[in-house]
Every structure is written in C-alpha cells, then in structure tokens.
Amino acid sequence: xxxxxxxxxxxxxxxxxxxxxxxxxxxxxxxxxxxxxxxxxxxxxxxxxxxxxxxxxxxxxxxxxxxxxxxxxxxxxxxxxxxxxxxxxxxxxxxxxxxxxxxxxxxxxxxxxxxxxxxxxxxxxxxxxxxxxxxxxxxxxxxxxxxxxxxxxxxxxxxxxxxxxxxxxxxxxxxxxxxxxxxxxxxxxxxxxxxxxxxxxxxxxxxxxxxxxxxxxxxxxxxxxxxxxxxxxxxxxxxxxxxxxxxxxxxxxxxxxxxxxxxxxxxxxxxxxxxxx
Amino acid sequence: xxxxxxxxxxxxxxxxxxxxxxxxxxxxxxxxxxxxxxxxxxxxxxxxxxxxxxxxxxxxxxxxxxxxxxxxxxxxxxxxxxxxxxxxxxxxxxxxxxxxxxxxxxxxxxxxxxxxxxxxxxxxxxxxxxxxxxxxxxxxxxxxxxxxxxxxxxxxxxxxxxxxxxxxxxxxxxxxxxxxxxxxxxxxxxxxxxxxxxxxxxxxxxxxxxxxxxxxxxxxxxxxxxxxxxxxxxxxxxxxxxxxxxxxxxxxxxxxxxxxxxxxxxxxxxxxxxxxxxxxxxxxxxxxxxxxxxxxxxxxxxxxxxxxxxxxxxxxxxxxxxxxxxxxxxxxxxxxxxxxxxxxxxxxxxxxxxxxxxxxxxxxxxxxxxxxxxxxxxxxxxxxxxxxxxxxxxxxxxxxxxxxxxxxxxxxxxxxxxxxxxxxxxxxxxxxxxxxxxxxxxxxxxxxxxxxxxxxxxxxxxxxxxxxxxxxxxxxxxxxxxxxxxxxxxxxxxxxxxxxxxxxxxxxxxxxxxxxxxxxxxxxxxxxxxxxxxxxxxxxxxxxxxxxxxxxxxxxxxxxxxxxxxxxxxxxxxxxxxxxxxxxxxxxxxxxx
Numbered sequence: 001x002x003x004x005x006x007x008x009x010x011x012x013x014x015x016x017x018x019x020x021x022x023x024x025x026x027x028x029x030x031x032x033x034x035x036x037x038x039x040x041x042x043x044x045x046x047x048x049x050x051x052x053x054x055x056x057x058x059x060x061x062x063x064x065x066x067x068x069x070x071x072x073x074x075x076x077x078x079x080x081x082x083x084x085x086x087x088x089x090x091x092x093x094x095x096x097x098x099x100x101x102x103x104x105x106x107x108x109x110x111x112x113x114x115x116x117x118x119x120x121x122x123x124x125x126x127x128x129x130x131x132x133x134x135x136x137x138x139x140x141x142x143x144x145x146x147x148x149x150x151x152x153x154x155x156x157x158x159x160x161x162x163x164x165x166x167x168x169x170x171x172x173x174x175x176x177x178x179x180x181x182x183x184x185x186x187x188x189x190x191x192x193x194x195x196x197x198x199x200x201x202x203x204x205x206x207x208x209x210x211x212x213x214x215x216x217x218x219x220x221x222x223x224x225x226x227x228x229x230x231x232x233x234x235x236x237x238x239x240x241x242x243x244x245x246x247x248x249x250x251x252x253x254x255x256x257x258x259x260x261x262x263x264x265x266x267x268x269x270x271x272x273x274x275x276x277x
Numbered sequence: 278x279x280x281x282x283x284x285x286x287x288x289x290x291x292x293x294x295x296x297x298x299x300x301x302x303x304x305x306x307x308x309x310x311x312x313x314x315x316x317x318x319x320x321x322x323x324x325x326x327x328x329x330x331x332x333x334x335x336x337x338x339x340x341x342x343x344x345x346x347x348x349x350x351x352x353x354x355x356x357x358x359x360x361x362x363x364x365x366x367x368x369x370x371x372x373x374x375x376x377x378x379x380x381x382x383x384x385x386x387x388x389x390x391x392x393x394x395x396x397x398x399x400x401x402x403x404x405x406x407x408x409x410x411x412x413x414x415x416x417x418x419x420x421x422x423x424x425x426x427x428x429x430x431x432x433x434x435x436x437x438x439x440x441x442x443x444x445x446x447x448x449x450x451x452x453x454x455x456x457x458x459x460x461x462x463x464x465x466x467x468x469x470x471x472x473x474x475x476x477x478x479x480x481x482x483x484x485x486x487x488x489x490x491x492x493x494x495x496x497x498x499x500x501x502x503x504x505x506x507x508x509x510x511x512x513x514x515x516x517x518x519x520x521x522x523x524x525x526x527x528x529x530x531x532x533x534x535x536x537x538x539x540x541x542x543x544x545x546x547x548x549x550x551x552x553x554x555x556x557x558x559x560x561x562x563x564x565x566x567x568x569x570x571x572x573x574x575x576x577x578x579x580x581x582x583x584x585x586x587x588x589x590x591x592x593x594x595x596x597x598x599x600x601x602x603x604x605x606x607x608x609x610x611x612x613x614x615x616x617x618x619x620x621x622x623x624x625x626x627x628x629x630x631x632x633x634x635x636x637x638x639x640x641x642x643x644x645x646x647x648x649x650x651x652x653x654x655x656x657x658x659x660x661x662x663x664x665x666x667x668x669x670x671x672x673x674x675x676x677x678x679x680x681x682x683x684x685x686x687x688x689x690x691x692x693x694x695x696x697x698x699x700x701x702x703x704x705x706x707x708x709x710x711x712x713x714x715x716x717x718x719x720x721x722x723x724x725x726x727x728x729x730x731x732x733x734x735x736x737x738x739x740x741x742x743x744x745x746x747x748x749x750x751x752x753x754x755x756x757x758x759x760x761x762x763x764x765x766x767x768x769x770x771x772x773x774x775x776x777x778x779x780x781x782x783x784x785x786x787x788x789x790x791x792x793x794x795x796x797x798x799x800x801x802x803x804x805x806x807x808x809x810x811x812x813x814x815x816x817x818x819x820x821x822x823x824x825x826x827x828x829x830x831x832x833x834x835x836x837x838x839x840x841x842x843x844x845x846x847x848x849x850x851x852x853x854x855x856x857x858x859x860x861x862x863x864x865x866x867x868x869x870x
Contacts, residue, residue, distance in 0.1 A: 044791075045759070057466075093464065095460060098460045101479055116469045179817065183859035207865060211863075246790065247865060255822075256842070
C-alpha cells in the first residue's frame with residue numbers, strides 16, 4: 001500500500017485535573033490512515049474516540065507520541081504553523097445544531113474557510129459546494145435554523161469540503177439523525193469519497209454504521225485500541241471479546257433474528273461470568 | 278474576503294432593522310425611543326433651541342412662576358430661564374452618559390473578551406482586580422476624587438465608568454467562556470481562522486445583545502450618578518446640568534417650590550425610559566429564549582375553531598382496530614395537538630391519532646423526528662410544553678378522560694402512569710442524593726413511612742441491576758454513570774407500582790451495551806408485573822427487541838399499526854418499508870461465529 005497520509009504514533013492525551021494531577025484518557029495508540037480510505041474508530045462513550053479526533057485537529061492536548069501529516073509533524077506546533085499545514089484536515093461534528101453559527105447565512109458559513117486561506121471567487125465555489133452535498137443553490141441566503149438536522153449536517157459537510165481537504169474527521173456525524181436521514185448522509189459520504197478521493201477518519205459508537213462505510217475498523221476500549229483490522233472481519237467475525245460484546249448488543253430490526261441474538265448474547269455473558277467465578 | 282465583509286454588513290443591517298421594527302411595535306419601547314431621541318436632539322441643537330445662554334440672567338424673571346410670558350417654565354432664583362437651562366443641561370447629561378458608557382464598555386468588554394477567550398493567568402488577575410473594584414464604594418471614591426480634580430464632570434464620569442466596568446467584564450467573560458466551547462468556534466479554528474477573526478466573527482456576535490441591554494441600564498445609572506454628584510454640591514456651579522439645577526432649586530425651595538419639579542421630572546423620566554428601553558430590548562433581542570404561550574382566551578377560541586372544523590369528519594367515527602379486547606388500559610382517541618405560530622395561527626402537529634394499550638402490552642411508537650410521537654406520549658402524562666394546545670381528542674384511562682380532568686390526570690401521573698425520560702442525567706436533580714429524590718417521589722405517589730419507602734427502593738434498585746444499592750442511594754447524580762442514572766429513573770418510575778410506563782427514547786442516550794441491559798430490565802419488569810409500556814423510539818432494532826405491537830407515525834398521523842412480527846415481516850406502508858430499509862442498511866445482520 002502507498003505511504004500513509006496521516007500517522008498517529010503512541011498518542012497519549014492527558015487532561016489537567018485539580019492541583020497538578022492529570023487524567024490520562026488515551027494510553028498510547030497508533031494507527032495509519034491512507035489516502036482515500038475510511039478508517040473507523042468505534043467504541044463506547046468514555047472510550048476516548050472523540051478525544052483522538054480532537055487531538056489530531058489540535059483541539060485536545062497531545063501529551064505524548066506524535067501525529068504526522070504527509071510526513072510533517074502537526075502535533076504540538078504553533079497555531080500559525082498548523083494553519084499552514086493543517087487546512088488539509090477538516091472535520092464534521094456530531095451535533096449539526098451547535099456546529100453552525102446561528103447568526104450566519106449558509107453562504108457566509110461556507111465562505112469563511114475560503115476567506116481564511118485567502119481564496120478568491122468565493123460565491124462560485126459556494127454554489128459548487130451546495131450542489132456537491134445536494135442542497136438547492138438558493139440555500140446560501142438562508143440561515144441554519146431554516147434547515148432540518150440532516151440538511152444542516154450537509155451544510156457542515158460542505159464547509160468541511162470547502163478547502164478540498166485530504167482528510168475529513170467525521171465525529172459521529174450521523175448519530176443525531178433519524179435512520180432514513182442517516183442512510184442518505186452515509187450515502188453522501190461514500191459518493192463524495194469516490195468523487196474527491198478524500199480519506200475519512202470516521203468516529204462512531206455504532207458498529208453497524210461503521211461497517212457500512214469503512215475499509216478498516218479500530219475498536220477502542222478505555223483509551224486503547226483492542227482490535228484493528230479489515231472492516232468486514234472486525235464487524236462480523238471479531239477476534240476480541242469486547243468487539244464481540246459490542247456486536248451482540250446492537251439490536252437488529254427483525255424480531256426473530258433479534259430473539260436469537262438476544263439468547264446468544266445472554267449465553268455469551270453467562271460464559272464470561274462463569275469464567276470469572 | 279470582500280464578499281465576507283459585504284455579507285456581514287448586510288446581515289447586520291437586516292438584523293438591526295428587524296430589531297427596530299419589533300421595538301417600535303412595543304408601545305412602551307416606542308415612547309422610550311422617542312424620548313431618548315428627543316433628548317439627543319435637544320442636546321445636539323441646544324444653541325438653536327434655547328433663547329439665550331445657560332447663564333443669561335434677567336433679574337425680573339427671578340423665581341417667576343411657570344407659563345409666564347417669555348419664560349415657559351418660569352425662572353430660577355438667579356433669574357435664569359428654567360427651560361433654557363434644561364436645554365443646555367441636556368448637553369452635560371448626554372456627555373456624562375456617553376463617557377460612562379464608552380469607558381465602561383471599552384474597559385469591561387475588552388478585558389472580558391480576553392479573559393474569557395484565553396483564560397489562564399490573565400483571567401485570574403483580571404478576576405482579582407474586578408473583585409477589588411467591585412468592593413470599592415463608588416460614591417465615596419468620587420467624592421475623594423473631587424478633592425483632587427475639583428468639579429470636573431468628564432473625569433468623574435470616566436472614573437465612574439471604570440467603576441462599573443466590572444459588570445460588563447463579568448457579563449462578557451461568562452458568555453465568552455461558554456461560547457468558546459461551542460462547536461462552531463472549534464470548526465472555525467479547524468478551517469484556519471485567526472483568533473482575531475474568531476472573536477470578531479463568532480464571539481462578539483454572542484455578546485452583542487447582552488452588551489446593548491446592559492448599556493441602557495448603564496446610561497440610566499450614569500444620569501443618576503451625575504445628578505447625585507451635582508446634588509451633593511460636587512458639580513461645577515457655573516455650568517448647567519440637570520443635577521446642578523436640582524441642587525440650586527433645592528436651596529431656594531421655599532421661595533420657588535415649583536422650580537425643583539422640572540429637573541427632577543426630566544431626570545426621572547429619562548432614567549425611567551432608559552430602563553424600560555433596556556427591558557424592551559432584552560425582550561426583543563432574547564425573544565427566542567422565551568416561549569410563546571397563547572393567552573387563555575385566544576387558546577379557547579382556537580380550540581373551538583379546530584373542533585368546529587372536524588365535526589363530522591371521519592376521524593371520530595373510525596373504529597380503532599385493537600380496541601376489541603376488554604383489556605384496554607389506556608386509549609388515546611383522535612388526539613390533536615397544535616402549537617401557536619408567530620403570525621397568530623396554529624400549526625397542528627398531531628392530527629387525530631388513536632392508540633390503545635392493553636394490560637401488559639409493550640407498544641412501540643416509532644417515527645422520525647417531527648412525526649409527533651413524543652407529543653402523543655407527553656399528552657398521556659399531561660407534560661406537554663406550556664405553549665402546546667390540545668385541539669381535540671381524549672386520553673382515556675379506565676374510561677375516564679384525563680385531558681378534561683386535570684385533577685385525575687395529576688393523580689394518575691406518577692402513580693398509575695410512570696415516566697422514563699430520554700436524558701437520564703438532566704432528569705435527576707443535582708443537588709439531592711439519589712435516595713432522597715427516589716424516596717420523595719415514591720412518598721408523593723404512595724403515602725408510606727420513610728423507612729418503608731427506603732427499603733422498597735433498595736430492593737427495586739437491586740432488581741434493576743444495581744449492586745450495592747444502599748451506597749448508590751447516598752450518592753449524588755454526578756457520581757453515577759448515565760447507564761446507572763437511567764436504571765435509577767426506571768426504578769423511580771416503577772416504584773409506585775404503575776399500570777403503564779411511558780418511555781420516551783429511554784436508550785437513545787446510552788451506549789449499545791448499556792442499551793441492551795436496559796432493554797433486558799424493561800422486558801423483565803413488564804413480564805413480572807404485567808406492566809404495559811408505550812415505548813417512543815426511532816430505533817427499529819429496539820422495537821424488534823422489546824415490543825409486542827407497533828404503531829408507525831408520520832407527520833402527526835399513525836400510518837400503520839400491527840403486531841411486531843407482522844410489521845417487520847410484511848410492512849404494508851411504503852413509509853414503513855423505507856424506514857426498515859434504512860435501518861437495515863447499517864445493520865450487522867450476519868454474524869460469523
């Protein structure tokens with residue numbers, strides 16, 4: 001395989017606590033992201049998956065290890081340096097309601113990244129972006145509150161695309177959406193990847209969602225990667241016990257299969273309990 | 278770059294016009310605005326409006342009563358025209374409030390922005406200084422200043438501005454601290470905006486309205502302080518200001534009692550209108566934070582109108598499919614719920630939905646957001662938001678309508694009908710221990726001794742899978758996890774032995790592994806106690822796991838109703854098929870062992 005575009009090596013994240021103490025939430029994890037692929041980080045709340053994304057974006061402290069992008073270190077560099085290198089890494093956040101400034105029109109939201117890097121011809125590009133994410137061209141003059149959750153998430157995706165990034169970090173981008181909207185937004189992500197060759201670091205708690213979009217999956221548990229492998233294998237034939245538990249816990253929309261899965265889950269849990277006692 | 282700036286000005290102007298339009302619609306604000314504009318106008322054109330200089334004396338006019346020839350408001354003790362002096366005095370007043378506002382905004386807002394945005398050492402030092410300034414007695418300090426500078430209004434007002442700058446500092450800092458954690462600020466960082474642009478574009482916008490509101494109060498305080506200082510004799514007796522007029526007419530109050538009326542009237546009215554303007558501004562600029570509750574008379578008219586519109590419509594006549602059994606515990610009939618629009622009309626969000634729950638049945642209510650499923654659930658509990666309007670229909674518990682009988686509804690809520698909310702954490706009071714909240718809730722529903730309630734709840738907590746229940750009873754909500762909080766709430770809902778539980782997305786906020794455990798608990802409880810349940814959710818997997826029957830809601834109507842196996846095997850409606858397809862597209866159907 002080609003050279004990885006984003007390398008995370010022995011990443012440690014500690015948050016300062018009271019009186020000089022520190023809470024370590026990420027305990028030295030490593031992974032590579034290759035151009036054009038989708039790697040997912042899946043785990044429960046508190047597993048540190050969002051923190052990893054924020055550390056890569058420079059929004060959380062990198063206390064140990066390094067993050068390199070195209071061979072250049074981007075962890076712990078100055079804001080100015082980071083601005084030079086890292087506009088190639090963009091983000092789509094979980095909550096489409098708070099990630100868009102309510103006082104700005106959609107057009108100003110989309111022009112902002114262009115203006116920040118001094119790109120001219122903003123308006124033309126805004127139209128292209130709106131078109132790319134399947135919003136009408138007149139959406140630009142309206143405010144975020146006039147759109148539904150799914151449409152807002154499309155606006156956020158358009159903003160992430162504005163600078164033609166090489167990597168987009170998707171932090172639970174569909175977990176605030178309805179199932180039907182989720183399906184269409186996931187389709188949009190796939191289509192954009194095919195068209196632009198962008199790589200996704202996709203963060204989610206839902207193994208099913210992750211399986212439908214990823215090339216590879218990393219399973220996080222309490223700040224460590226417990227399993228990393230090809231998506232289909234991790235999702236359907238996991239090697240680690242924790243992944244298996246995650247997989248069994250997700251209910252399926254079929255009462256008969258769900259009954260069978262429930263029995264299997266309880267049996268597996270009983271086995272674990274037996275083994276422990 | 279240019280287009281961004283263009284946008285800003287046009288947006289800004291549009292917003293400002295909208296605010297002005299709303300202000301003018303409010304009669305008090307309109308009067309206040311006119312008054313304030315009038316004061317500004319008079320101050321600006323004082324030389325043209327006054328008939329003579331501020332100190333022009335005419336001994337014949339000394340202590341002249343009002344409405345005399347040539348002296349509309351009469352003359353003061355020195356024979357100066359009172360109206361002219363008021364006109365000239367408005368200049369000092371306007372200058373005073375300008376200086377106070379500019380100084381306090383400049384000092385308070387800048388430091389507040391820096392402290393809130395960068396935090397760290399600057400914030401610590403600034404907080405300390407602000408505390409020091411706030412503890413200084415302002416008026417005493419100004420009197421001391423007089424000893425240094427003599428009567429010097431601009432300096433005194435500038436110092437007063439510094440003394441009240443902490444109000445702005447605290448206001449701005451607390452807003453900025455919360456805004457800097459907003460995701461849109463993070464997004465702006467990620468796209469490479471400089472700090473200056475983030476502050477200018479995103480942070481300033483958030484503090485703008487509170488600053489404007491606060492400023493009208495600051496101006497009022499400025500007028501008060503100017504008048505007070507002058508009244509104490511710290512003003513410049515050779516100049517004219519409303520405060521000085523107040524003081525001078527006070528000294529000759531026995532000779533000309535009416536003269537004191539004019540300056541005090543002008544001062545009081547200006548302060549009053551500034552404060553009213555501040556209130557009106559805060560209503561207009563922060564109106565989104567307040568919900569619109571329709572007045573009772575309008576509500577009744579709306580309900581009558583809505584009912585007239587549906588008389589004879591087939592909604593009432595339609596026999597409910599599942600009500601054949603005698604075992605129906607709770608039934609919702611032709612329920613219609615609406616919300617007031619800003620134009621005075623009503624948007625109906627539930628259009629006559631029927632639902633029947635039998636004893637021990639777990640009924641799933643599924644649909645996308647906005648389908649009205651939560652509105653249905655909240656109606657049964659009588660916990661719809663205040664602005665919601667029930668336009669028709671009934672909720673029958675044992676044949677009695679709860680919607681028309683609020684006493685019965687109150688009795689049923691919590692005792693016969695339990696509630697499990699979506700957000701476990703925000704539904705526990707952070708200032709009481711788990712035990713206290715649960716015991717209080719249980720005793721409110723079922724009178725019993727504290728000890729008995731405690732014992733019962735410990736048993737139930739163990740039943741919902743909490744080991745060490747005694748210890749958990751003594752913990753505060755922030756000391757337990759979200760999954761545990763949801764167990765606590767389930768425990769609270771079943772403690773009073775209800776017949777039915779309304780669960781609104783009870784597992785949406787939880788991780789899948791915890792979700793599976795909570796579903797297991799709900800299923801177990803329903804089997805043990807013959808507990809019926811309305812489960813509101815958008816997750817079809819959860820429905821497949823737990824429910825016996827399902828209603829699918831779309832746009833305020835129940836479009837399909839069936840038992841769970843039938844619905845998942847052969848969904849009738851295209852909408853249901855679509856929901857199922859979307860849900861299955863991201864599901865792990867096959868599992869290799």
